[in-house]
Amino acid sequence: MKTVSCIVVTYNRLEYLKRCLTHILDQSTPVSHVIVVNNNSTDDTEGYLNSLTDSRIITTNPHQNIGGAGGFAWGIKTAYQETTDDYFWLMDDDTMPQITCLENLLTATDTLADKFGFLVSDPRWTDGTPNQMNVPLTQRFWTSNLDDHLIQLQYATFVSFLFKRTSVTKLGLPYKEYFIWSDDIEYSTRLQAMGASYLVADSKVIHETGNNVGADIVTDSLGRIPRYFYSYRNLYSTWRKYKGHKGAFKQFLQAMLDLIHVLRHSPDHKWLRVRTLLRGQFAGFFFKPKVDFVSQIDQSAK
Template sequence: MNIAAVIVTYNRLELLKECMEAFFNQTRRPNELIVVNNASTDGTDEFLREWVASHNISDMEIIVVSMEKNEGGSGGFYAGTKKALEIGADWVWVSDDDAVPSLDAFEKAETHICEISDIDQISAICAQVQTGGKPATSNRGIRKMGPLKMEIMHVPKSEYLWTSFECNHFSYVGVFMQAIFLREVGLIHPEYFIWRDDVEHSWRLSSVGKIICYPDMIVNHKIQQMDYQGISWKTYYGYRNDLLMYKEHGCKLYYITKTLTMLFKGLCSINKRHFELYVDAIKAAHRGEGGINQKYLPGMKL
């Protein structure tokens, strides 16, 4: 069984160092470790050259994919998973540089895969994501289709007490995707740039196969909570991509409801820049416009 791991990194060298060591010390290493460097400027490229040269590895090929510019998480994961399929991977793990798998995560994954009797019906298996030693429930979800909108309900902590549970949405943190299903539904949309790209991709994968989470596989997600609070440059991509997702999946009523909700939020905001952000997201989605918007560059303050 060929298992490839894909890591996407951008200017977080200290996190990447810890992440790389976790893969090197796995009790069952991935056959290939594909590191996508999203045009980092913090010495990541030099570190990767030195790390490969200083680690004697016979059972894990290190492949560095260097992007010419920062393509965001979406572009990075697209390039990495595309490479994994080209080299013949059967399963592809995906995670950012701030996700550190437990040292037996890949060994347990292989065991679970071998024990699943209907493996030809499983599109992905997930690890338990923890933050601060506790389950980060926002990473695994169940899709709930309401009359006016879709909600992704977080899998409750009680489910993590079981040997496994089924879900139909995941974040790109500690997920093994089966190659045959990646080829069937396609890869992540690179034009999303960042945010909600994994939600849309898991929607496609759940439509053709089951997604199973195994809580005994653990990945420590060292997220910065500030990235998920308030309105930031990332908000533009989150809302735009939600609308693009609803358009692709034919959810016209959800698209309209989301649009009206965004306009209402913008009108209620005391910051006119926020209203402009929502309008820009709506316009971009209406035009089917993906990619990076120069008005909302990474790190930009609103």
């Protein structure tokens, strides 16, 4: 029997977390464990998690907000060290997997004879349309497995994202240093070393983001502008790693194009947007994090 640890990272979104856990625990194919990484929430999350009695739930708190990237790395490490489960299944706390979501992902693992890098579900917004924050990038010949309802991908986001335990052994953990944004792009690209990767069209999730628009430094709200530092830094680092100087230069050109769009079209806070973009891009030139492997981590530091 295939076993699965579901890993959820949460921060100050208790009502989302409650419904997310209900959806996970009600799957038609049960999960073996749920690792909840409480990113040092300041609401009632800690008390709620302490009140849960389902033996499948393992809670852990880094006691500081280490971001989504740090949270997923922490959760994968915890699942690897505290369970023997065959697969790890990642999602945000505002992700609501439909009842056959995991069942259909595991069916795909059988179809592929367990030869794959990662599998993801079809991410939808609350109105049933594709969630624009989670549109994965397809391979050029993405229709090769379409008869099995599988769409071949280059990379995807950590929204109902399934991969093998053995991949962690061989490839290590996601970069915790990314903090937020693009850790999933980097790790899903890294997982391609384990085999072709797919969106499983029959596996559905609702990702309840606040709105259904993609990330865009030109128009995003004031409170979210600082996050783009990580976006530009992390993307430059990622494409330099996987596509060399050509990929890095292409990402640099994209950043400069975004800069022009900010200057021409941003409705407010133009100089904050410009400074954030340039700081992130400059930091990317020097940002080269190293992969952590679970075997290298002190077992007492859980």
